Amino acid sequence: MIYLDHAAGAPLEPVAREAWLAAHESVGNPSSIHGAGQQARAVLDDARARIAAAFGVDSIEVTLTGGGTEAVNLAIKGMLWHRRATDPARRRIVVPRAEHHATLDTVHWLADHENAEISWVDVDEIGRLRLDGRGGLREALGDGHDVALVSMLAANNEVGTLQPVADVAALAAAVGVPVHVDAIAAFGHVPLSAWAGASTLPDGIAAVSISAHKIGGPVGVGALVLRRGFDAVPLVHGGTQQRARSGTMDVAGAAAFAAAVELADQRLRDPDVVAAQHALRDRLAAGIRQRVPQAVLRGAAGQRWMIAPSPGHAEQRSALDAMALPGTVHLTVPGAEGDSLLLLLDHAGFAVSTGSACQAGVPEPSHVLLAMGMSDEEARGALRISLGASTTIDEVDALLAVLPDAVERAQSAGLSARAPRLGR
Amino acid sequence: MSGGVDSAVAAARAVDAGHEVVGVHLALSRMPGTLRTGSRGCCTIEDSLDARRAASMLGIPFYVWDFSERFKADVVDDFITEYAAGRTPNPCMRCNERIKFAAVLEKALALGFDAVATGHYAHIVEGARGRELHRASDEAKDQSYVLGVLTAEQLAHAMFPLGTTPSKAVVRAEAAERGLTVAQKPDSHDICFIPDGDTRGWLSERIAPTPGAIVDREGAVVGQHEGSESYTVGQRRGLGLSIPAPDGRARFVLEVRTRSNEVVVGPKEALAVSELAGSRFTWAGADPVASELADAGADGEMSWFDCQVQVRAHADPVDARARVAHGDESQLELVIEPLEPLLGVAPGQTAVVYAGTRVLGQCTIDRTRSAVPVSA
Numbered sequence: 001m002i003y004l005d006h007a008a009g010a011p012l013e014p015v016a017r018e019a020w021l022a023a024h025e026s027v028g029n030p031s032s033i034h035g036a037g038q039q040a041r042a043v044l045d046d047a048r049a050r051i052a053a054a055f056g057v058d059s060i061e062v063t064l065t066g067g068g069t070e071a072v073n074l075a076i077k078g079m080l081w082h083r084r085a086t087d088p089a090r091r092r093i094v095v096p097r098a099e100h101h102a103t104l105d106t107v108h109w110l111a112d113h114e115n116a117e118i119s120w121v122d123v124d125e126i127g128r129l130r131l132d133g134r135g136g137l138r139e140a141l142g143d144g145h146d147v148a149l150v151s152m153l154a155a156n157n158e159v160g161t162l163q164p165v166a167d168v169a170a171l172a173a174a175v176g177v178p179v180h181v182d183a184i185a186a187f188g189h190v191p192l193s194a195w196a197g198a199s200t201l202p203d204g205i206a207a208v209s210i211s212a213h214k215i216g217g218p219v220g221v222g223a224l225v226l227r228r229g230f231d232a233v234p235l236v237h238g239g240t241q242q243r244a245r246s247g248t249m250d251v252a253g254a255a256a257f258a259a260a261v262e263l264a265d266q267r268l269r270d271p272d273v274v275a276a277q278h279a280l281r282d283r284l285a286a287g288i289r290q291r292v293p294q295a296v297l298r299g300a301a302g303q304r305w306m307i308a309p310s311p312g313h314a315e316q317r318s319a320l321d322a323m324a325l326p327g328t329v330h331l332t333v334p335g336a337e338g339d340s341l342l343l344l345l346d347h348a349g350f351a352v353s354t355g356s357a358c359q360a361g362v363p364e365p366s367h368v369l370l371a372m373g374m375s376d377e378e379a380r381g382a383l384r385i386s387l388g389a390s391t392t393i394d395e396v397d398a399l400l401a402v403l404p405d406a407v408e409r410a411q412s413a414g415l416s417a418r419a420p421r422l423g424r
Numbered sequence: 425m426s427g428g429v430d431s432a433v434a435a436a437r438a439v440d441a442g443h444e445v446v447g448v449h450l451a452l453s454r455m456p457g458t459l460r461t462g463s464r465g466c467c468t469i470e471d472s473l474d475a476r477r478a479a480s481m482l483g484i485p486f487y488v489w490d491f492s493e494r495f496k497a498d499v500v501d502d503f504i505t506e507y508a509a510g511r512t513p514n515p516c517m518r519c520n521e522r523i524k525f526a527a528v529l530e531k532a533l534a535l536g537f538d539a540v541a542t543g544h545y546a547h548i549v550e551g552a553r554g555r556e557l558h559r560a561s562d563e564a565k566d567q568s569y570v571l572g573v574l575t576a577e578q579l580a581h582a583m584f585p586l587g588t589t590p591s592k593a594v595v596r597a598e599a600a601e602r603g604l605t606v607a608q609k610p611d612s613h614d615i616c617f618i619p620d621g622d623t624r625g626w627l628s629e630r631i632a633p634t635p636g637a638i639v640d641r642e643g644a645v646v647g648q649h650e651g652s653e654s655y656t657v658g659q660r661r662g663l664g665l666s667i668p669a670p671d672g673r674a675r676f677v678l679e680v681r682t683r684s685n686e687v688v689v690g691p692k693e694a695l696a697v698s699e700l701a702g703s704r705f706t707w708a709g710a711d712p713v714a715s716e717l718a719d720a721g722a723d724g725e726m727s728w729f730d731c732q733v734q735v736r737a738h739a740d741p742v743d744a745r746a747r748v749a750h751g752d753e754s755q756l757e758l759v760i761e762p763l764e765p766l767l768g769v770a771p772g773q774t775a776v777v778y779a780g781t782r783v784l785g786q787c788t789i790d791r792t793r794s795a796v797p798v799s800a
Contacts, residue, residue: 340535343446343487347536364490413534416527417494422578423526 002395003351006327006388007157007185013216015263016256020218023252030249031241040251047254054261055192055208055225056200063224063242064254068184068211070235071224072102075180075207076151078232078244080116083148083178085233094140094150094177096121096129097371100157103182104367107151116148126300127161127372128323129168137168144175149206152179154195155186158355158368158384159299160328162190165205166197173204178230180207184222188215188264189325206230212253216389217260221253267389277326280387280396284329287400292407295331296378298369300324302331327387330355332374336381336410337417344406350399355384381414425449425479425486427471429599429606430543430586432478436602437585438541439482446537447479447486450528452495453617466616474606481604489531491523498522500617507653508631510680511772514570515615516737517786521573529581539581546571547587548579549782553710555579557783562591569737572776572786576709624654636685638665641678641798646689652680655687658695658768665689676768678794696765696795700735700775701751702787705758712784718747724756725749731777731784733760735769742766746777758787765795 003011028040045059052062065071076093083090093107097120110116122135129152130136141147150172155162165181172179186195187210193199201208207230212221226232226244238246267273285305288295297305301324304317333341338354345352356366369379385399425431425447438445449472457468467475472488479486499518506513529540545560546568557579560566574582589595592611599607614621633651640646647665649655659677669675669691676695679688711726712718718729726748732741744762751757760775769775769792776786 339487339489340531344535346485409535413531416530416534420494420522420527420530422530423521423575
């Protein structure tokens with residue numbers, strides 16, 4: 001089986017596994033006062049410090065959670081509740097339309113049950129949130145007096161487009177509104193500077209959510225970077241072992257997470273590794289353009305590949321390249337259904353995704369693609385291929401070899417769905 | 425794979441028979457409930473999880489296919505339209521006809537599959553003139569009726585691994601032996617998209633009821649109804665008649681007239697039908713002429729042939745003769761004359777004709793003729 005769905009989850013890195021196992025060699029609750037507890041605590045604190053270092057923040061500003069979704073929930077709910085408690089007018093949340101369901105479901109719940117109001121921000125055709133104009137962030141923010149927070153992705157998890165976080169942080173800071181960044185898809189895949197505009201977190205970014213298993217750590221471990229000067233009402237009560245979160249702290253998980261963070265950082269600092277990764281994505285995208293010319297590549301990286309490779313577009317292409325996650329290739333195939341493509345590729349031994357959330361196991365037309373201006377039909381034929389550190393040229397070539405046939409069959413299945421013949 | 429024991433065992437048998445099997449759960453509802461609702465309706469999230477678990481225990485891939493839009497248009501909306509027109513639909517037949525062995529099958533064929541197998545109790549036989557659909561060995565569980573709408577082409581790509589099983593108990597025992605968790609799961613009855621079983625209530629939320637008169641066969645008003653669409657031919661209960669019958673006996677719904685918004689009632693014997701006919705008919709394989717049961721006539725007509733007719737999923741078949749002839753408006757009809765009158769046959773229902781255990785075909789009933797004419 002060739003695994004090309006790293007955006008859904010990366011294989012556990014050996015260093016992470018070793019760190020996790022090593023932490024389990026001894027027993028001790030890191031909150032216990034005795035020696036065994038202190039020893040566990042030491043491992044935990046060390047891990048926390050190393051994660052904090054990735055953002056240039058202090059250890060106290062990192063709260064370990066049970067995953068990325070919990071971190072997002074803690075940030076959005078916790079900050080809304082906190083901000084509203086200090087000023088009841090602050091019940092508005094500014095959210096782009098193409099956020100992950102962890103954000104969308106949370107803000108919908110807050111609107112339905114906690115009297116919050118959502119101000120939606122549009123995204124453009126490559127999935128980047130709009131700053132200006134009607135439906136843009138500036139307009140949504142207003143004078144900020146009634147805004148609890150802005151919550152935004154650092155990079156879109158479906159189409160891979162990086163977001164203007166630094167710009168938003170500056171705009172929001174100017175009106176006293178905190179920004180939460182869902183960096184779950186971006187962290188460890190691009191340097192901080194690629195989305196935050198600096199190698200340490202700028203002021204104005206109040207909170208950042210990250211997840212271990214997206215970078216080769218274990219599932220069930222995440223973190224919320226919560227800056228000094230900002231607070232969140234906890235979701236989980238019971239001992240306050242951490243700032244804004246209770247529950248026995250996961251020493252092994254933290255150790256594994258820290259190991260994965262450092263490995264990711266190491267790879268990002270190696271120009272050969274970075275170049276190879278970009279080359280691999282480019283090989284895949286170019287191969288798709290050539291073999292499945294009817295496919296439309298999406299997102300910033302996709303648009304770069306849809307533009308004719310003439311010299312006049314070189315600057316535009318390179319700008320677009322810089323605006324995307326290096327491992328993600330997203331495409332839509334006219335007339336095909338994403339779930340058909342998935343089944344066929346699965347049958348051929350390739351693990352890929354449609355990119356969108358599943359409701360009861362059925363891929364739905366992605367809200368991200370719809371927000372980018374696609375129709376239901378266009379959004380239906382979506383496929384997301386995400387490469388990882390372990391992906392090889394042979395694996396990419398193998399996928400390219402089977403893709404044209406899979407597309408043809410999927411288009412035929414889509415046709416029969418639209419114009420059924422039997423039983424009429 | 426609905427998450428029920430029948431489809432799970434059917435899948436298991438297909439695997440044992442050496443086929444390359446993939447389990448597919450059909451998502452037919454836009455808003456499935458989470459927990460199983462007991463024995464009514466299908467399919468909740470829990471049902472889909474049961475199906476998934478069965479597939480994983482059998483070692484086969486599992487996918488969920490969303491046909492909710494098609495299902496709504498072809499089955500649910502059709503159900504409402506038929507009732508609004510005063511007819512009694514059979515949504516399970518429409519689902520088999522248009523979804524399971526149509527939309528699903530076409531998608532499967534396009535993706536490289538050869539057939540759709542289900543846990544229906546029916547039996548496919550390779551006859552001299554092609555595939556035949558027969559009743560299942562277990563008469564009590566036989567579902568050949570709801571499959572009577574399948575055509576030769578659909579049958580060519582269908583498989584029913586449970587058809588020759590002596591009884592449901594055997595299937596459950598087999599499921600238990602195979603370690604399938606759904607072995608004791610109750611069967612679902614009723615219409616899958618009306619999980620609480622309250623069809624009348626469900627319809628009244630979708631068809632604005634218009635009150636009107638309940639009349640006897642002579643036209644005299646004998647009561648009021650709140651909306652004709654919730655009445656079915658043969659219905660006896662819930663009539664709320666204000667004027668009793670002259671002979672004091674119970675009255676039954678004979679006809680639902682949507683144009684005049686009247687419900688016609690009368691004595692039980694007036695329910696007897698001596699002829700039924702429909703212009704939408706299909707043959708489940710070789711037609712009666714090709715099967716040498718009837719002679720071909722002019723313009724697609726057919727001579728009378730002996731058969732048995734069944735008008736409900738669990739009704740007993742009745743001996744009859746049938747033919748294909750032109751009706752009043754020159755359309756070709758399958759005309760069926762039961763040898764003893766059938767009671768309470770409603771337009772919109774399906775009449776399935778059998779030759780012994782073999783399903784010959786079916787028609788949707790457009791019209792019936794009463795065995796007891798109204799005295800002028």
